[in-house]
Amino acid sequence: MSRRIVIAVVLGAVVALWAAFEISVWFDQRMAYESPLRGAEAEATPREQGILDERHDLEQRNEALPYEEAEYRAFPKVGSRVAVWVLAQLHLLFAAFVLAVPIFALIIEYIGYKTGDKRYDKLAYEFTKLLSTSFSFTASFGAFLLFMLIALYPKLMNYLGNVFTPTFLPYVALFFFEALFLYSYYYGWGKFSPRVHLFLGLMLNLVGTAIMFIANAWLTFMMSPAGISKTGALISTWEAVTNYTWMPINIHRIIANVAFGGSVAAAYAAFRYLQSEKAADRAHFDWMGYIGNFVAISAFLPLPFAGYWLASEIYAYNQTLGIQMMGGAFSWLFIIQAVLIGNLFLAANWYLWMGMGRIAGAERYQKFIKYLLVVITLCYIVWATPRSVLATVSEVRAMGGSTHPMLGYLGVMSAKNTAVNILILTTYVSFLLYRRSGKIATVPWARAGNLVQFLIFAGSAGIVIFYGVYGYFVPAEVRIGFSIPQVMSVLLAMVLVTILDVFLFRNAKKVGETNWGQMPALSQYLLIFIAISFTWLMGLMGYVRSGLRQHWHVYGVVQDTSPDAFTPTLGFATQVVSVTVLIFFAFIGIVFWLASLSGKQGWEPKGARRGAAPPEGAADLAPSRARVSSP
Amino acid sequence: MKIPVPVKVAALVVLTTLFYTYVGQLVPQKEVPAPEAIKIKQDATPAELAALGEEIVNGKGLCMTCHTGVRAPKLDGIAASAGNRVPGMSAFDYLVQSLYEPDAFIVGGFGDTQMPKLDEPPMNLTDDEIRALVAWLQAQGGTPTITMDTPIGAEAAGAPPAAAPGGTEG
Numbered sequence: 001m002s003r004r005i006v007i008a009v010v011l012g013a014v015v016a017l018w019a020a021f022e023i024s025v026w027f028d029q030r031m032a033y034e035s036p037l038r039g040a041e042a043e044a045t046p047r048e049q050g051i052l053d054e055r056h057d058l059e060q061r062n063e064a065l066p067y068e069e070a071e072y073r074a075f076p077k078v079g080s081r082v083a084v085w086v087l088a089q090l091h092l093l094f095a096a097f098v099l100a101v102p103i104f105a106l107i108i109e110y111i112g113y114k115t116g117d118k119r120y121d122k123l124a125y126e127f128t129k130l131l132s133t134s135f136s137f138t139a140s141f142g143a144f145l146l147f148m149l150i151a152l153y154p155k156l157m158n159y160l161g162n163v164f165t166p167t168f169l170p171y172v173a174l175f176f177f178e179a180l181f182l183y184s185y186y187y188g189w190g191k192f193s194p195r196v197h198l199f200l201g202l203m204l205n206l207v208g209t210a211i212m213f214i215a216n217a218w219l220t221f222m223m224s225p226a227g228i229s230k231t232g233a234l235i236s237t238w239e240a241v242t243n244y245t246w247m248p249i250n251i252h253r254i255i256a257n258v259a260f261g262g263s264v265a266a267a268y269a270a271f272r273y274l275q276s277e278k279a280a281d282r283a284h285f286d287w288m289g290y291i292g293n294f295v296a297i298s299a300f301l302p303l304p305f306a307g308y309w310l311a312s313e314i315y316a317y318n319q320t321l322g323i324q325m326m327g328g329a330f331s332w333l334f335i336i337q338a339v340l341i342g343n344l345f346l347a348a349n350w351y352l353w354m355g356m357g358r359i360a361g362a363e364r365y366q367k368f369i370k371y372l373l374v375v376i377t378l379c380y381i382v383w384a385t386p387r388s389v390l391a392t393v394s395e396v397r398a399m400g401g402s403t404h405p406m407l408g409y410l411g412v413m414s415a416k417n418t419a420v421n422i423l424i425l426t427t428y429v430s431f432l433l434y435r436r437s438g439k440i441a442t443v444p445w446a447r448a449g450n451l452v453q454f455l456i457f458a459g460s461a462g463i464v465i466f467y468g469v470y471g472y473f474v475p476a477e478v479r480i481g482f483s484i485p486q487v488m489s490v491l492l493a494m495v496l497v498t499i500l501d502v503f504l505f506r507n508a509k510k511v512g513e514t515n516w517g518q519m520p521a522l523s524q525y526l527l528i529f530i531a532i533s534f535t536w537l538m539g540l541m542g543y544v545r546s547g548l549r550q551h552w553h554v555y556g557v558v559q560d561t562s563p564d565a566f567t568p569t570l571g572f573a574t575q576v577v578s579v580t581v582l583i584f585f586a587f588i589g590i591v592f593w594l595a596s597l598s599g600k601q602g603w604e605p606k607g608a609r610r611g612a613a614p615p616e617g618a619a620d621l622a623p624s625r626a627r628v629s630s631p
Numbered sequence: 632m633k634i635p636v637p638v639k640v641a642a643l644v645v646l647t648t649l650f651y652t653y654v655g656q657l658v659p660q661k662e663v664p665a666p667e668a669i670k671i672k673q674d675a676t677p678a679e680l681a682a683l684g685e686e687i688v689n690g691k692g693l694c695m696t697c698h699t700g701v702r703a704p705k706l707d708g709i710a711a712s713a714g715n716r717v718p719g720m721s722a723f724d725y726l727v728q729s730l731y732e733p734d735a736f737i738v739g740g741f742g743d744t745q746m747p748k749l750d751e752p753p754m755n756l757t758d759d760e761i762r763a764l765v766a767w768l769q770a771q772g773g774t775p776t777i778t779m780d781t782p783i784g785a786e787a788a789g790a791p792p793a794a795a796p797g798g799t800e801g
Contacts, residue, residue, distance in 0.1 A: 230751075274636045319745035320693065320753060328696050332658040339654050386658075475740075528640055532647040551665035556752035565665035574655025578648045585644045589637075 071155045072562045080152040081564035089580045091141035098138050099208045100261025104295045106201035113194045129595045156553045166237050171214045177207045216249050217241040222554050224317040232557040244317040248310040259299035260534045266292025267531035270524035283517035297348045305487050340537045342380035347530050352430045354523045360512025362437030375426045382419035387411030417483050418468030421490045438512040441504045449504045453497050460493035539577035666691035671759045677775035684767025704738045710773025726768045758784045
């Protein structure tokens with residue numbers, strides 16, 4: 001569209017808006033009631049006078065009233081809770097992304113520094129490009145959330161302010177430092193010595209983590225308050241900060257943020273891959289997507305273990321809270337979670353298997369894929385099987401209860417813990433096969449090494465299945481403890497096999513190169529699907545963590561007496577989560593678009609495109625443009 | 632016609648989100664109201680109290696989340712067995728104690744259950760509501776005898792021991 005048409009359209013729109021406003025004012029005046037007996041000397045109609053009198057009466061009544069602190073204020077249409085819920089989730093999603101990307105960008109940059117491979121440096125910079133806009137969105141949503149909380153929940157905010165006042169100043173100070181380190185890390189790329197730049201990245205990570213720890217203190221206090229008397233009076237802010245669930249949430253969030261950030265960064269790479277026309281660009285973004293997904297899944301594998309710890313701390317703090325989570329109002333939420341996590345595992349494995357197609361010499365491992373798929377599918381089915389099934393009255397009578405006589409056995413924790421541990425092991429095997437594609441071990445103990453690795457896997461799977469089956473024959477309190485050896489055996493197996501594999505494939509013979517940029521489009525949509533699923537999962541688990549308090553703002557201390565004190569249906573909660581996810585992706589689309597602008601060719605004036613010389617002074621005003629138009 | 636990549640990606644975002652929303656509609660939909668204090672008339676009969684107690688047991692009391700025999704003992708026939716739990720303690724006193732001081736006595740075979748004190752947050756039941764619960768417990772294998780005049784909890788503290796209302800043994 002030409003510039004003249006754009007200006008004409010904008011001017012036309014302004015004139016149309018002004019005209020519409022004038023017409024509406026005129027129409028309003030015409031529609032106002034006018035007394036037929038109104039004389040020319042009358043200042044106001046009886047109606048106008050009535051309105052003025054009413055207003056005057058109201059002012060007088062209000063003047064007579066004493067000032068009262070508002071407990072709640074209402075938000076139109078959707079209500080205060082949904083408004084704050086959506087804003088808090090959007091703020092957290094952007095905050096998670098902004099905290100996660102510097103973690104793996106720094107690691108990748110460090111690898112580049114140590115190996116001298118410039119590709120890693122370029123990749124780390126590509127990830128960092130996503131940060132500046134995201135940081136602004138995080139701060140904007142954070143401010144928006146704070147204003148909404150103060151406006152809609154003044155009494156609660158007053159209480160939290162009393163408890164946490166000493167944390168506010170450090171939080172703000174750290175935020176300034178965060179801005180300083182983030183922008184110096186981004187804009188200082190290539191401007192400092194590598195060590196100074198790495199130091200800036202390290203400081204960015206430390207400051208970001210400290211900010212998250214402070215914010216986590218506020219929200220975990222609401223779930224597991226500490227440092228206060230029975231009536232809620234503050235005894236110790238430090239105890240309020242270091243409450244029962246603070247550290248488990250800190251750890252859980254760091255890991256989850258990395259998983260989420262990796263997946264969104266991979267989605268960005270996939271988006272750019274799908275739009276790239278040059279082979280070099282496709283190769284770069286294919287590699288970036290692979291690394292992003294690798295980061296996401298590597299963090300995702302230990303995430304359930306951090307989740308166990310958090311859940312056990314919730315139980316330890318207050319068993320009623322724990323039971324509400326797993327056996328009460330929120331128990332069905334974990335079936336939705338199972339569908340999400342099952343999809344994530346399936347998509348992640350599928351992407352890896354497709355990735356093996358771009359490595360020459362990977363054919364020998366592809367025969368294992370069908371077995372891995374069978375195991376993953378079975379685990380997915382077990383995990384998504386509910387304890388109680390939705391059934392008609394006659395079906396319930398036929399079953400002798402709401403639990404299916406056979407499938408009901410798959411609905412208990414013994415089966416689910418077993419399924420998720422095997423799922424993690426299987427995904428790790430997919431990673432291992434991918435890693436080995438195109439390589440042949442040359443060390444003399446290769447055969448023995450492979451055998452030991454196989455035995456470690458078999459031993460770990462055996463331990464997981466043994467405790468899974470044994471769990472059916474012991475009381476609940478004994479069974480709960482079985483998750484620990486199951487988890488530990490899987491973690492240990494992954495660590496031992498990785499260490500062995502590093503030595504096994506040292507100086508390995510290369511039988512084929514990885515042809516980056518040779519992935520089908522479907523694989524890139526899988527990466528985007530993984531990012532959407534991660535985002536949705538974050539929203540869902542954010543809801544359960546916060547919703548668990550039910551009709552308490554601060555559990556057992558400050559009760560929610562607002563009209564929103566009820567716990568909504570899971571169907572409604574998932575609708576709110578979905579709306580949040582859609583808004584987030586609309587904003588992250590802007591982030592992607594802005595990040596992609598940096599790689600685009602500069603704007604050229606029309607004359608320059610036709611071969612004319614750039615306008616005088618162009619070099620001073622816009623050096624990049626002048627550079628592009630120069631021969 | 633070639634569909635632009637951003638349109639395809641947007642469609643994927645919307646469809647995936649719709650799918651998960653749909654999954655969310657498939658699970659049981661239960662809205663949990665915020666508990667409200669139940670007003671009990673002063674002349675409520677023990678049977679009326681027991682009926683209100685049943686409402687609390689299945690509602691705001693959350694009793695049946697645990698008292699299924701797995702985490703905590705079943706409550707069937709508790710009126711009959713309550714008198715045998717603690718030597719020298721009447722069934723009535725035992726039932727009242729188990730609501731105000733749940734950890735004072737743990738039934739064999741069950742670990743430290745951390746059942747909350749019902750008169751304190753987060754449960755926050757009133758003494759009248761706890762009377763209704765006691766009436767319901769007395770009705771499990773017995774006949775409820777407690778009335779609104781029976782002192783329990785803080786009211787009973789310092790007062791002479793409540794006259795054993797009897798009848799809990801069936």
